[in-house]
Amino acid sequence: MSPFVNRLNTLVTFAVLLLAILCAGASFLDCFHSPAVQANVEVLKVNRFRRQLTGNDEVLLTLNMSIDLQSAFSWNTKQVFVFIAAEYETEKNAFNQVVPYLPVDLVISDKHHAKFETQVTSKYLLIDQGSNLRGKRVDLVLHWHAMPITGRMILGRSLFRVSSSQGLHIVLLGMSTPPLLFLLVAWLVGFIQGRSLTRAWWKQVLLDERARERERE
Numbered sequence: 001m002s003p004f005v006n007r008l009n010t011l012v013t014f015a016v017l018l019l020a021i022l023c024a025g026a027s028f029l030d031c032f033h034s035p036a037v038q039a040n041v042e043v044l045k046v047n048r049f050r051r052q053l054t055g056n057d058e059v060l061l062t063l064n065m066s067i068d069l070q071s072a073f074s075w076n077t078k079q080v081f082v083f084i085a086a087e088y089e090t091e092k093n094a095f096n097q098v099v100p101y102l103p104v105d106l107v108i109s110d111k112h113h114a115k116f117e118t119q120v121t122s123k124y125l126l127i128d129q130g131s132n133l134r135g136k137r138v139d140l141v142l143h144w145h146a147m148p149i150t151g152r153m154i155l156g157r158s159l160f161r162v163s164s165s166q167g168l169h170i171v172l173l174g175m176s177t178p179p180l181l182f183l184l185v186a187w188l189v190g191f192i193q194g195r196s197l198t199r200a201w202w203k204q205v206l207l208d209e210r211a212r213e214r215e216r217e
């Protein structure tokens with residue numbers, strides 16, 4: 001083996017070893033990083049709260065948010081993923097979590113963009129498995145996941161919870177429309193439409209039969 005190949009092999013080995021040491025050091029130093037994220041979330045309006053034809057409650061909310069995630073960034077942070085979830089308890093399930101706020105789902109890759117204020121209306125509805133939301137406390141929880149360049153991901157759900165401790169929980173109250181009434185109306189509409197389609201079909205059949213008789217004559 002030529003001296004040039006030996007020197008190149010030594011240089012590559014040293015570079016890989018140095019890179020591994022730097023990655024291990026960066027991951028180790030992140031253990032001493034303690035973010036102090038600040039968040040404030042308020043429910044401005046309950047736009048919709050009703051029961052679906054299937055009997056499930058659905059809610060549409062408008063939120064006012066002020067979030068500061070700058071402290072979640074370190075020199076080893078690649079990006080921070082943020083979302084808000086609605087969490088509540090019911091008799092059927094001890095823990096329910098819904099993420100209806102798609103416009104709030106953010107991937108922040110720059111520290112200077114990690115502080116913002118906004119008002120959003122959830123793109124997707126908060127839908128329960130049944131009619132269990134009335135009179136229940138629903139907590140809005142801020143989740144953030146700091147994705148490092150190297151090392152383990154840092155999860156920040158338990159540290160920054162927007163819930164009853166800050167007086168920001170909501171108790172959903174509303175009037176429910178019996179699903180039987182919706183089903184009856186839907187059945188009547190379908191029955192009327194079905195009769196109209198049946199009449200149109202029979203009319204077309206008679207016209208086709210008359211056309212065949214004329215062709216035979």
